[in-house]
Amino acid sequence: IIIMWKILIFYLFLELIHGNYTDPIYPISNPCLAILDRLSDMSSAFLNCAVSRARPFKLCEGCVDTYARLQDLVGLLDLTYSDVDRTITCKRFLESYDSIQVVAQLISFVHNIWGLSYCDNCIKNYKDTNGTTDYSLTNHTIKFVQKKLNFDLCIFNATGRMVPIIPIDLNVTLNTNVCTVRTTVYNEINEFFIQITRDNKNGVCMDIV
Template sequence: MLWKTLVFYLFIQLIHGNYNDPIYPVQNPCLAILDRLSDMSSAFLNCAVSRARPFKLCEGCVDNYARLQDLIGLLENTYSDVDKKITCKQFLESYDSIQVVAQLIAFVQNIWSSSFCDSCITGYNDTNGTIQYSLTDSTIQFIQKKMMFDMCIFNATGRIVPIIPIDLNVTLNTNVCTICLASYNDINDFFLQLTHGNQPGVCMDIVDTMNYTRLLWSKIYECRRHDPDYMAVFGISFFIPTIVLVFYVSALFKGERQQKKLSRQKRLPVHSTTAALAGTRTWLWSNPND
């Protein structure tokens, strides 16, 4: 009777047992990757939205993106069957007309690529749960120049530069435009070099930072940057019309002097005119055979 009670107890435990316990068979590896992919894609999207303003997606969300890339690689290198004929990518996308997993992966990768994050972050990967990445040299230089500009603003105003310079209460009679002109020109010229470089695009982290820097400089502190190239254009635009105007005015006065000179010429003597007419008549009525 005791052994029947023991069998019944084991049967009840089997029905209501904890299947997450290591003694039970693990979940299908493809479904396990799918669960992990769901969690990491949600984390990446939350990170991207929270860093939309100011735009700091590339450096702020590289951890989540690197882990997603690692999971995407597992989908192609992990098999759903014992014979290793069907990959998890094929298993999850087969018989699915909506292609949820494929569209999700494409959406995440499109956000990363359209932000040109690879232009400022390289070598990102997940190594045993630790995300390692490095910034490009141009990104490091831009950050250093931005720190120098912010420090100059702080020294000139005594106020820390806000992340988003909107509705900033500033005193416009400061010497910011004069003291920090060199720092602003330095970072602005460096940004223009990046935009004209050979890389496919400038990292949006840098672009957004530069946009706010220009907004702070021109709108908040009402500083204006006079580019020598623009000054040359303005000078040429003024010089050429002036030369043309002087040419036409001088030509007009010269023409008037010539007309006056022609009007003062003396008339031919009367006897000269009469002799000329007589000679003409003689020639007209003469015999050409003579």
């Protein structure tokens, strides 16, 4: 509900700022308005992506493309000007019409989601290049994913069933002998996760939690 209200307020702000200005400093074809439109689209796309990947949690890798594009647009606010004399940046231009700082609050909200998910601890070097998002996974993430795949394969070979998305009690769901035989595989992934928590003291990427 909070997300929907933020999006609604943002769209109301768009309607307000898209007025027919006669002041030559704010021409109708202002490039800042084009950035604002794209910022609106990317913010909405990221929030929709975040909600859809909240369970199971795969926000970081699943939404990195929209987040990278959003970051690129945020950077343009300080690099693009609203006037021909290049004295008023788009950031200043938008702030002058945004008394409650809707744009700044929405950007901060998106950054908080990304930050609280500790996505930078599993994804690095993400950037938008001509509409294509490039990124790479950290070494810890690559190793953990491989160990997780080995564990899932181990369970499948023993039971003929894939490990479900929703966490299960292995002692109840699987045969006790199977769990005992596969203890080494489980301990290996568990110990590696503990190592990740030690190496990333500020927080573990939620994609692998």
